[in-house]
Amino acid sequence: MWLFVAAALVGLFLLRRWYRERQTVPGLTEKFVLITGCDSGFGNLLARQLDARGLRVIAGCLTEPGAAALRAATSPRLQTLSLDVTSSQSIAAAAAWVKEHVGDRGLWGLVNNAGIAVPTCPNEWLTKDDFLKVINVNLIGLIEVTLSVLPLLRRARGRLVNVASVMGRIAFFGGGYCVSKFGVEAFSDSLRLEMNSFGVKISVIEPGYFRTSITSVENSEKHFLAAWEKLPEQVKADYGENYLKQFLESIRSMKDVCNPNLSLVTGCMEHALTSRYPRTRYAVGWDAKLFYIPISYMPSAISDRIFAQYQPEPAQKA
Template sequence: MEEFAVSFWIYIVVMSMFVGGAMKKFLALHIGALPSVVAWLGVTLLVERLCALCMPAVLARLVLCVSCWLYFSWASPKPFLPVEGKAVFITGCDSGFGNATAKQLDAMGFEVFATVLNLEGEGAKHLRRVCSSRLTLLQVDITQPQQIQQALLETKAKLGMRDLWGLVNNAGWCVNIADAELALMSNYRGCMEVNFFGTITVTRTFLPLLRQSKGRIVTISSPSGEFPFPCLASYGASKAALNLFINTLRHELEPWGVKVSTILPASFKTGQSSNPEYWEKQYKNLIQNMPMSLLEEFGEDYLTETKELFQNYAKTANEDLSPVVNTIVEALLSPQPKLRYFAGSGLTLMYFICSYLPLSISDRFLQKLFVQKKVLPLALRKQQGLSPSDNNNSIKENLNNCNSFTKIID
């Protein structure tokens, strides 16, 4: 009877450990933890069944010790690696994530090599003003291989016998949004040149240094590269190609000891995303270069609604870039960095819906999350016997709905 009482209390303790661990994972609200939660609960069920059979007290104690070791080795945060002596190369530091990351890493003591498109631009001037002498600014257009090679030579010359610890692939480009059929081919090619081919060229160029140091590659991607956001075909396709390349690289670099991480940010105000003049210019370029047959079929008010919806969405984006910057720091310094990081609010809900619920639900969610289009193409309105003016009031209503929905997600 006494042996049974001991087993019972050990059973309670073990169950508390396992269930507590699972709840901690769940409450962390990180979609990447879902497989771990499932595995954790599976082991919990197994232990529960074993204990229910009144295992001997000695065996129960052994299970308790192993469980505690597994739990604390899993749950205890690992200290970051030391910063001293580490150098990092970052692309796209004129503004946004790259600019903020360069400042943060410099403040932490990293030696930073930051690329900008314009050495005399506001972003470069700001970095010179606020950063230490450890930061080196390099003018690099990542679509120009010769500039990347020159950056490599300058980086190696500055490092001397020291290693390059990390590469942060941050540079990216997104042009005006439109239906996949309406987007200009120059948009597709431009996104692929910067987001895919440019990033590949930078990564391949600096890989020998990273293999030598057994360092880190951190790449800023996008959820639009994994899910079909309406009107983001050109940008999303380039990020999808990038994701596959980075994941393949991750497997291939494992024997070399190079850790590869991908960061998927939520909606943040970066670059030209909140500049109305920039998007107005892109919109005019779209109208001027679109085949007249398509413009007549869809109608200019259809395109105008898309532009205004996106501008309204961009206005509600998060101005605080620290979630992404902190994630980059973690990926560079964690002893065991994650393969994928989700930075920003709303991503957990989005990834859960898009990964686990039926397509009919996830498609509707993406439509409501990004652009809630209500203006029908002109040709469809004519087929249904509607006049062009029937959609005039829907644009304002749609903008209000988009703003309200974005606040709920954030």
């Protein structure tokens, strides 16, 4: 009896959520959305996706060839602008341009998508500058872009969508990527509380492994080998050539596990921008939902043991 009641309540809850999440906001064709990192990957696909739906997309691109290719693939509604999220001058110029074009309506949506992943290596192999290279794009740039247009988002009572990662929940490799994504989660949480009274809804996208330019095996391998070559000979001896070989093999194996279906991620971004009732967090991909997110709730003793089996063996062990 109680089992039936519990199942019925769960079913009603899921049905209610399904119904609420399929209600869209009105007047989408009049709403402006700014997306960073539109040269390729998630940002490029989302820009084309929202343009096809009739929204007024402002696509921030790092390169002119990337911007030109995107304009050629979309309608005249879509506008591109040059945006380097590591440059305060570039961000200020972009924010001024956006303010001029959206006018009194404000900015309905900002999608902080721009990001990089490399160098990704054991922490000891990296320098402060290596960490900053990633953090300046993934976190500091995200914060500065957000702050530059936040008054416009408040005016429109709009949406902020920040791209984090399952690696913002649990970290098992070194470098600035996981550090930056944990920071994105923290910034999003604090800002969500502050903006709640202004009617601005904030969502975080937490993808698992997807095949984009930042997960390029060749790029990751190049930076990994460059970091190895800079190490003192004693450190190389402590880790050993076998450690290097095993780590390179793990990098190359990533090609087989990365999901090529980027629309799973952009679909969540679109939902966060267009639904009356967007989710606070979107875990995307079966690896995120069934492996990484559940492990992030486990005691560290258990999660450490799980990930330890994937760590290469150093020559010099304790």
